[in-house]
Amino acid sequence: MISFLARRAILALLVLITVLTISFALTRLSGDVAVSMAGPAASQEDVETIRKAYGLDRPLPIQFANWVIGAASGDLGRSYLYHAPVAELIKARLPITLTLGLTGLCIALLTAIPLGILAAMNEGSVLDRAIMMIAVIGQAMPSFWLGLTLIIVLGLRLQWLPISGVDTWDGYILPGIVLAFSAIPALMRLTRSGMVDALASDYIRTARAKGLSRASIVLRHALRNAAMPVVAVAAVQLGFMLGGSIVIEAVFSLNGVGYLAWESIAKNDFPVVQSVVLFLSTIYIVLTLLADLLNAVLDPRLRTA
Amino acid sequence: MPEPLLEVSGLRVRFGKNVDAVRGINISVQKGETHCLVGESGCGKSVSALAVMGLLAKGATRSADRLSFGGQDLLALSERQFSKLRGDRMAMIFQEPMTSLNPAFTVGSQMAEVLQRHRGVSRGEGLERAAALLAKVGITNPGLRLGQFPHQLSGGLRQRVMIAMALMCDPELLIADEPTTALDVTVQAQILRLLMGLQAELGLAILLITHDLGVVARMAHRVSVMYAGEVVESATAEALFAAPTHPYTNGLLRCVPVPGVIKRGDPLGSIPGTVPRIAPGYAGCAFRDRCDHADASCNAHVATQQIGTDHAYRCRLSADWVQAA
Numbered sequence: 001m002i003s004f005l006a007r008r009a010i011l012a013l014l015v016l017i018t019v020l021t022i023s024f025a026l027t028r029l030s031g032d033v034a035v036s037m038a039g040p041a042a043s044q045e046d047v048e049t050i051r052k053a054y055g056l057d058r059p060l061p062i063q064f065a066n067w068v069i070g071a072a073s074g075d076l077g078r079s080y081l082y083h084a085p086v087a088e089l090i091k092a093r094l095p096i097t098l099t100l101g102l103t104g105l106c107i108a109l110l111t112a113i114p115l116g117i118l119a120a121m122n123e124g125s126v127l128d129r130a131i132m133m134i135a136v137i138g139q140a141m142p143s144f145w146l147g148l149t150l151i152i153v154l155g156l157r158l159q160w161l162p163i164s165g166v167d168t169w170d171g172y173i174l175p176g177i178v179l180a181f182s183a184i185p186a187l188m189r190l191t192r193s194g195m196v197d198a199l200a201s202d203y204i205r206t207a208r209a210k211g212l213s214r215a216s217i218v219l220r221h222a223l224r225n226a227a228m229p230v231v232a233v234a235a236v237q238l239g240f241m242l243g244g245s246i247v248i249e250a251v252f253s254l255n256g257v258g259y260l261a262w263e264s265i266a267k268n269d270f271p272v273v274q275s276v277v278l279f280l281s282t283i284y285i286v287l288t289l290l291a292d293l294l295n296a297v298l299d300p301r302l303r304t305a
Numbered sequence: 306m307p308e309p310l311l312e313v314s315g316l317r318v319r320f321g322k323n324v325d326a327v328r329g330i331n332i333s334v335q336k337g338e339t340h341c342l343v344g345e346s347g348c349g350k351s352v353s354a355l356a357v358m359g360l361l362a363k364g365a366t367r368s369a370d371r372l373s374f375g376g377q378d379l380l381a382l383s384e385r386q387f388s389k390l391r392g393d394r395m396a397m398i399f400q401e402p403m404t405s406l407n408p409a410f411t412v413g414s415q416m417a418e419v420l421q422r423h424r425g426v427s428r429g430e431g432l433e434r435a436a437a438l439l440a441k442v443g444i445t446n447p448g449l450r451l452g453q454f455p456h457q458l459s460g461g462l463r464q465r466v467m468i469a470m471a472l473m474c475d476p477e478l479l480i481a482d483e484p485t486t487a488l489d490v491t492v493q494a495q496i497l498r499l500l501m502g503l504q505a506e507l508g509l510a511i512l513l514i515t516h517d518l519g520v521v522a523r524m525a526h527r528v529s530v531m532y533a534g535e536v537v538e539s540a541t542a543e544a545l546f547a548a549p550t551h552p553y554t555n556g557l558l559r560c561v562p563v564p565g566v567i568k569r570g571d572p573l574g575s576i577p578g579t580v581p582r583i584a585p586g587y588a589g590c591a592f593r594d595r596c597d598h599a600d601a602s603c604n605a606h607v608a609t610q611q612i613g614t615d616h617a618y619r620c621r622l623s624a625d626w627v628q629a630a
Contacts, residue, residue, distance in 0.1 A: 200362075202404040208360055209399075210419045210470070211392035224409040300454040301408060 004302075008292050012285045019285075020071070023277040024064050027270040036268045037080050054080075071278060077271035081264065086275045090257055096166060097249070097256035101241040103172045104179030109234060112184045113227075116191025120226075121218065123196055132192075135185040143244075147178045147251040164253040175252040179245060183237040190233055194226030201225075228298045235291035239284035308376065309333035310510045311357070311395075311478055315370030318349070318356045318534075325583045326352045326365070328534040332512070334478065334527075339504065339511040341521045341542070343557070344531035347580045350514045351400070353531070354480050357512070358397050359387045375477060393423040396471035400483035402464035406455035412439075412466050413451030419473040431473075438469040442499055461492035468499065472507075480512045485520065497523060518561040522546065530554045533580050533591035540616035548627070551618040552596045555627065590620070598622060 027033070034051040035042075042050075051057045055066065070077060076086035119131040154174060155163030162171045198204060199222050207221045246258035253259075257276060264272035296302040311334040318327040327349045334340045342350045356367045359379070372379040374395060379387065391397075399405045407415055416438070417431025426434075432451060439447035442465045455463060464484060471479055481500065485493035497520060503509055513524055521528055525542040530551065538551040549555050559574030578595040590607045593599035602621050609619045618624075 202399065202401050203407040205360060206399065206405045206467070207407070208388075209358060209391055209397040210422070211388045211390065212418065212422055213388065216418075216422075221407050221410075225407070228409075299409075301456045 004296065005293065008289055012289045015285055016282060019281040020068060020278060021064075023274040023281075024067060026277075027274045028060065033268065033270050067274070071275070076275040076278075079264070079269050079272045081267055081269045081272070086272050089260060089272065090276065090279055093255060093257045093260050096254055097242055097245055097258060099166075100172055100175055100179060100245055100249070100254065100256060101238055103176035104183065104241045104245075105234060105238050107176050107180035108183040108187055108237065111180065112187035113191050113230065116188045116230075117195055117218065117223065119188070119192045120195030120199060128192075131188070135188050138181050139185040141181065143178050143182055144247050144251055146181055147175070147248055150174050150178060151251070166254055171252075171254075175245075175248045175254060178248050178251075179241050182244070183234075183241065187230060187234060187237065190230050191226060194229060195222055198222035198225045228295060231298060232291040232295045235287045235294060236284075239287035242283050243280040307335065310336045310375055311512065312371060312373045313353075313357060313369065314372075315368075316353060316356060316372065317368045318352050318361065319366050319585070321364055323584050325585055325587065326534055327356060328583065328587075330529075330531070330534070330536045331539075332529055332536070334510045334512050336477065336510050337504065337508045338526040339501075339513055339524050340527045340529065341525035342512065342514045342529050342531060343516065343518065343521055345516055345557075345576075345580060348531045349534040350516075350531050351482050354397070354482050354512065354514050358391060358395065358480060359384070360391075360397070389423070392419050392471075392476075393474045394476055395478040395480065396474070396476040397480040397482065398464070398467045398471050398484050400486050402460050402467055402487060405467055406463055408455055411452055411454055412458070416451075416466070416470045416473060419470060423474050434473060435469070438472050439466070441472075441503075442466075442469045443495070444469070461488055461495070464488060464492075464496055465499070468496070468503075472503070475507065476509070478510045478512065480514070482514045483516070484513075486515075486517070493520075500524070518557060530557065533583050535591065535619065537592065537620070538616075538618040540612075540618075544612075544616045548612070548616075548624075550612065550616070550622075550624055550627065551592075551620050552598050552622070553592050554618075556595075598626070 034047050034054070034056050037054075038047045038050050055063060067077070074087060076090070078084065079086055079089055082089055115131050115134070119128045122128050151163045151174065154160050161174050162168065163174065165171055199218070204217060204222055207217045212221070242257075244258075245256060246262050248254070249256045249258035250262050257280070260272065261276040261280075263269075264276065311332070313330065313332045315329045315331065316327055317325070317329055319325055330349075330353060332340065332342065332353070342353065344350050352361070352365070355361050356365075357372065357379075359367075361367055369380060374390070377390075379390075382390070406412070413432050413435055414428075416435035417428050420426050420431040420434055421428060436447040436451055439450055444450055444462065444465055450458070450462070450466070455466075458466065468484070479500075484500070485496050488496065500511065500513075501524065504511055511524075513520070515521060521542065527540070528542050528545045529536045529539040530545075530553065531537070532553050538545065538549070538554045545554065546558075549558050553576075556574065556576040560576065562573065576595055581591055581594065583591060588606060589604040590596070590599070593603040596603070600621075607619055607621055609617050610624065611617050612624045
């Protein structure tokens with residue numbers, strides 16, 4: 001168990017180093033940063049001043065080393081655009097992105113698990129096929145399109161929910177639904193297949209032979225086993241949601257980390273871009289590690305091994 | 306003879322539309338007796354047991370002329386009412402001890418919940434009873450075992466746990482479906498001895514399903530031999546081993562070195578072929594293709610013949626054919 005976790009942690013660290021390198025390299029490859037920062041009207045001298053001021057005249061390995069050392073100590077550099085430390089920019093926007101991600105995850109789990117159970121209990125029936133159809137549609141639907149459709153129907157026509165911003169809590173509902181939609185198909189399939197296996201298992205036959213109630217058989221004995229992979233995948237999905245909320249934050253004008261990334265990419269604010277990439281990747285890596293840990297905690301065969 | 310505890314008559318099970326797994330069998334089990342249901346793989350023994358317990362998988366349909374337990378008509382019960390009987394007055398243990406316990410819960414919690422469900426007691430009382438029963442089935446250090454998960458136990462221990470779990474509510478009937486098949490020989494003997502001891506102590510009626518005639522010889526008061534979904538011979542254990550009458554029973558007995566039945570030096574036999582799949586509308590004796598004594602009359606319906614009051618077999622041959630042959 002401990003060696004299993006240690007292996008996972010080392011793997012996570014390697015992934016992190018790779019991400020650091022790639023995010024640094026990509027921002028340098030997208031043209032001369034000093035030129036694009038200085039703007040079209042700047043003279044050669046202005047460009048050189050900027051190059052010097054931001055340390056862009058130094059060799060790349062040194063720039064990289066400076067960045068890694070800075071990042072490790074929490075200093076992600078300064079934004080050209082906001083003239084503020086990147087760490088503070090991210091910190092200010094994080095609550096919105098986190099709330100959005102968790103809302104999306106809750107909606108996804110509350111939809112996917114009951115539907116998955118229902119489909120498994122009626123395996124092969126019309127209901128099962130209808131539910132799986134929803135999964136296919138959900139997987140095929142682009143989130144910006146779904147977002148705009150929901151804005152038009154629920155926001156503008158019916159006026160049930162606000163269409164942008166999060167001045168009130170219900171501002172999270174529409175973007176949360178859109179975000180959830182991308183996670184629902186995978187979670188639902190996993191719940192369904194896990195439940196189908198569990199319900200056909202010998203231990204469920206034993207549970208029935210013990211005369212347990214249907215609720216106890218399905219929700220306790222079967223779901224407990226089917227839920228192990230679902231919980232782990234849900235943690236990974238949360239990582240996807242936090243990182244993948246760029247489109248949704250743009251569509252719904254939410255001033256979160258995703259929106260910050262989008263804005264800084266458009267304006268070539270490279271310290272912000274590479275930091276946001278690093279930050280979101282770190283969250284993703286941590287959540288994946290957490291998923292392994294959760295699996296180990298939930299499955300007694302792993303826990304006591 | 307007193308009213309049997311379990312009385313099954315005309316039990317039929319069909320899988321989908323095309324396979325008749327059980328074709329009108331009659332079985333009765335008296336209080337305190339062991340009734341063995343014997344036959345080779347695929348003859349419908351396990352399916353019959355599951356049908357009696359109301360545990361058939363989806364796609365299997367059950368019908369019966371009579372299915373009564375302790376004077377209660379099981380056919381009239383709703384699934385909900387039936388579930389109140391299962392685990393309480395009738396219990397079952399299975400062939401697969403490795404997979405029959407839920408891997409996600411401790412032994413204690415799986416045992417305690419039976420008592421919690423049927424007696425409405427607290428978890429603590431359930432665990433207390435569970436510990437007492439684990440000790441009764443010969444598990445040392447029950448306190449430790451209660452907190453363990455199934456994967457931490459050996460197959461023999463798991464089967465003991467299954468037996469103890471089946472006894473949680475003092476059932477009147479225990480259906481044991483090949484309880485020792487997956488275990489090694491020494492553990493087999495221990496489990497069988499345990500079942501016999503529990504029967505003597507608790508007056509338990511046991512319906513024991515097995516393909517092992519050695520087990521039958523040790524355990525059974527009554528035996529029903531099944532073939533292709535039918536009971537082809539039924540008798541007290543003594544009568545069956547003394548005078549096996551159906552050609553299939555004879556074939557089975559020649560295949561197994563049961564002490565006292567097969568003499569030292571006799572060659573062991575085998576029955577060529579396998580159990581046929583029976584589709585609805587099948588007529589005649591299902592064993593005729595594998596039988597040395599079959600003739601044209603075996604293609605038509607074969608009546609059941611009686612020897613005395615307690616021994617019945619389904620074959621065209623007269624009762625003394627074995628001696629004549």
